[in-house]
Amino acid sequence: METQRLANESSHEKDQALIELESGNFGCPHYRRRCKIRAPCCDEIFDCRHCHNESKNSMEVEADNRHDVPRHDLKRVICSLCYTEQDVQQHCIQCGVCMGKYFCSKCKFFDDDVSKKQFHCDKCGICRIGGEENFFHCNKCGCCYSTLMKDSHICVEKAMHQNCPVCLEFLFDTMKDITVLPCGHTIHLECVQEMERHLQYSCPVCSKSYCDMSGVWEKLDQQVASIPMPQMYQNKTVWILCNDCGETSEANFHIVAHKCLKCKSYNTRQIQGGSASCSSRIAEMVR
Known part of the structure; x- marks a missing residue:
């Protein structure tokens, strides 16, 4: 039974x-x-x-x-x-x-x-999705990228053999969509979108701006011009480092922000005293 x-x-x-x-x-x-x-x-x-x-x-x-x-x-x-x-x-x-x-x-x-169009990349050593004809393997970055990026991306050695700088998930074999920022650093697409919802527009790895910020810089120009500094600070200068172009320069001190003399970016930080950067001010400008 x-x-x-x-x-x-x-x-x-x-x-x-x-x-x-x-x-x-x-x-x-x-x-x-x-x-x-x-x-x-x-x-x-x-x-x-x-x-x-x-x-x-x-x-x-x-x-x-x-x-x-x-x-x-x-x-x-x-x-x-x-x-x-x-x-x-x-x-x-x-x-x-x-x-x-x-x-x-x-x-x-x-x-x-099979609608995912899976394919095996021998150099990556794993299977990927999206169709083999739509991807190429970058030997320096050590991963597969869209063919649309073949002649335009900045190579960063082993760019995807690291954790996402936002959520810390390992990027190389993640199942989520990945984007490559103009600086060459990789990050989950949904993490970039979350950063934008919090008005953050610089790479969390190198701090370079990853989108066109010219409109924000114009607003900061207007705000700096509309707020004259007191007499005792008008001749004060500070040394700044530009996160976008990497140049150091001596700029006139201002409580709002400091402008890079080379690339005109306000994505800068003081390297001698004062606040670290004007990121909070930039966030206010894009609201």
């Missing part, structure tokens, strides 16, 4: 899995596919490596036990239809189901949503 009950439960589970597969309800929030993975690091089963990493790096896990799955070390997968555990391959050895229309044997990666 017990054997028959287990057999019936197993049959029911398989029927339910088949219904889910046929209706498209398979995979996880990260990928649509017909398999799970056995993590080589902890020997546990997860829907994908991102599910593993989110689980094993949560606040509920002790710090010493947190870890990411070594994606290239993956050796075993479990078919979502017949539950057969097997070596990594595109088609199940038991039921023959295709576990992912896109399959990369190098990354041990499956995904049924």
Whole structure:
């Protein structure tokens, strides 16, 4: 009786899995596919490596036990239809189901949503999305960029082999959209948009302005001209460093802001006494 009950439960589970597969309800929030993975690091089963990493790096896990799955070390997968555990391959050895229309044997990666136009970059060593014809690999930056940037981007060595300067997520294999600022530093697109919502328009890494600020500089010109300094400060000068062009210069002291004598930017900081920069004043100008 017990054997028959287990057999019936197993049959029911398989029927339910088949219904889910046929209706498209398979995979996880990260990928649509017909398999799970056995993590080589902890020997546990997860829907994908991102599910593993989110689980094993949560606040509920002790710090010493947190870890990411070594994606290239993956050796075993479990078919979502017949539950057969097997070596990594595109088609199940038991039921023959295709576990992912896109399959990369190098990354041990499956995904049924081929509209992403996945491709493997040998130089990056991982799979990316967007269509191979739309990207090129920059050897100095050490990552793939859109072909639209091929002759225009500023190279920064290993630009994406670092954390986002805002949210601190590692950029190289992030699933979020990335943008490259004019200075060459990389950052999540949504993090740039969040900065703009808080009226921050300079790179969080090098402090260079990343958009056209000429209108703001004109408003600051008008404000500086409209607020004359007291007699005792009219001949006072300070040394400033321009965050935009990198030049140092001696400027007339003003309580509002200090203008770079070379590029006319107000994105400057005092390097001898006084406040560090006029970023708060710039934020007021763009409100």
